[in-house]
Amino acid sequence: MKLLPTILCGGAGSRLWPVSREQHPKPFIRLADNQSLLQKAFNRGAVLPDVTEILTVSNRELFFKTEDEYREINHGHLATSYILEPFGRNTAAAIAAAVLYVLKTYGEDAILLVLAADHLIVDEVAFAAAVAQAAKLAQDGLIVTFGIQPDAPETGFGYIEAEGNQVIRFVEKPDLAQAQAYVDSGRYLWNSGMFCFSAGAMHREMLQHCPDVLQKTAVCLEASRTASAKGFAQTELDAELFALVPDISIDYAIMERSNRVAVVPCSIGWSDIGSWNAIGNLTSADAKGNRVAGEALLHDVSDCYIQSNERLVAAVGVDNLIIIDTPDALLVADKSRAQDVKHIYAALKKQNHQAYKLHRTVHRPWGTYTVLEESSRFKIKRIEVKPGSSLSLQLHHHRSEHWVVVSGMAKIVNGEQEVFVATNQSTFIPAGHKHRLENPGVLNLVMIEVQSGEYLGEDDIVRFEDIYGRA
Known part of the structure; x- marks a missing residue:
């Protein structure tokens, strides 16, 4: 079996501003162990059996930055290949390009393991076991997704209703009461956005359910610039033709329409790192519930997350705050409003302020x-x-x-x-x-x-x- 981890490296990570910026997005954020989320995704795929190459679909402006990230950790000199987008066209286009590349390079039986570049998985052993189960289902021609066993009524995720490996239905992000009902029922899983399938099976499903995405991506690939060497391949998608590919998600294009979909329920210590609260929870708390990354001096402070890599942060008499300090921007937010940081990012982008795009x-x-x-x-x-x-x-x-x-x-x-x-x-x-x-x-x-x-x-x-x- 040929297994190709395929890392989708896109998105702005606007809820993690000011560390995440347009040209330094969420996958490049470094955690306490000094590894980025992207590096963790690479390692997660690289250690699996039968893997000899990592395929990455990313924006072309991030190519050299991605290469540098991989070079730091790719001690086994695993082959790397890249499909470089001029701009994002959603996950259906990205996966279609990956499928067409793998079909041409390795044939229809090769298995793609689609991973997000900005997720965190703590239990790597359980993850490897889930991948092994998914790969077996994929060899039977199924399109497999990974459903995370929920431990809380999250309103920020989509859910999958399932019985064993059978998908009953996909549901949109619920309100809190509905999310609690889903968790209480024991029939629902969080939709992780990770997938496993053979190149041939996904190609057939795309021909049936989203032929326009597949055909226009194929035309774009045919006209795109390619380069290759030993252990390396690169395709830079043609911007004019790529703009013609429909902008839809793989969930809408395939997962919600196909009758060849399966799910692997798993408990793997998964997080989509979707806010500063999620980042803060990776740091141990002091006796007053404060979590600090960097240097901080606190007086009568409780339940705060403070991050500062270069300067001392002092806080007095505050509680339930997020404080993120960078050389050119400071974020102060109520922890209960962590999701609303994206509105600051959007406002900076509308103003064309440098702080949404670049770091110092x-x-x-x-x-x-x-x-x-x-x-x-x-x-x-x-x-x-x-x-x-x-x-x-x-x-x-x-x-x-x-x-x-x-x-x-x-x-x-x-x-x-x-x-x-x-x-x-x-x-x-x-x-x-x-x-x-x-x-x-x-x-x-x-x-x-x-x-x-x-x-x-x-x-x-x-x-x-x-x-x-x-x-």
Whole structure:
């Protein structure tokens, strides 16, 4: 049996702002053990029997960030493949693309195990047992979902009414009274959003129930750019054709319509990490019910969750609060209103405020930059370039740049000159000059960049050459 864990890495994670942002979404949030939710999903699939490859469907803007995440933990050098979306078109399109890729690569008997990139599963042994059961059902041509045994009347999840492995019906998120009735009946499971099926079985179900999704995804894949090497494959979906794929969920497209659906009831320590309350519950509480990640000084405080990775947070005489501190944004919320954090994210997005999209530290294919200070006429950045990486050959019309190397060696193109700049040395890039920064060494290159000029926006850039395909 060929088993392919297929990780769907999408969504904004708006309820986990200010840590989750558009270009640093929920799957990349690090927990107390310094592993991200995405890394945990990778490991969850990698340790299963019969797995030789992990397939990831994600936004193309997150590709290099995802690669970096996997590189940290993929010690067994498991093959990785990527389907890169220009934008989200919901789970039916993502799964259709994965099915078509697996059909072409491995044939119709290959089993896909579809995992969310942003869930947490504590009991890995029970999870592996549930997957083994699901894989057997999938080999019989069934489309299998995982139903979580509920331990509380949750109103934020959909439910599955079931008898053994038989699905009676899927139901939408209930109100509290209905959720309690579901739990009391013992017949209902939480809908986890994880699936297991053979490529051939899902292809047949899509032909029957959502042929438009399948056909338009197939046309898009045929016209899309692909690249492959040993242990690696990448497909970048064509944006114009992908926009024509219907935007519907796999639940609506298949699970609620097919008569070939089964469920594996399981108790695996599952959480969708859907709010700051869920994150807080991963930290042990003190005698007054406070949970703290980072450094905090508390006086007469109870039942609060406080997270701050860089600064001391002090609180006096408060209770039942969520306090999340980041370098450029602070969230203070009543714990009973944790779900409403998404409204702050939505308001910032409507204003096109940088705080919904980026952190002070921004990840790029070549490394990272951190904005240390900025004003109307200057901006100071810390830039870190990975060994062997380089920025694009570029110019800026409205700003000049002064670069000071803090550690490592820089190879710099500045106009017609190409120079090496060592630690404690600097160079000046006038506005309008073509330039490129490269790290020729084996250690990270760290430098300070001081920008000055009449306009300092990140969109003041003209790229001439770029090894990452951004020119």
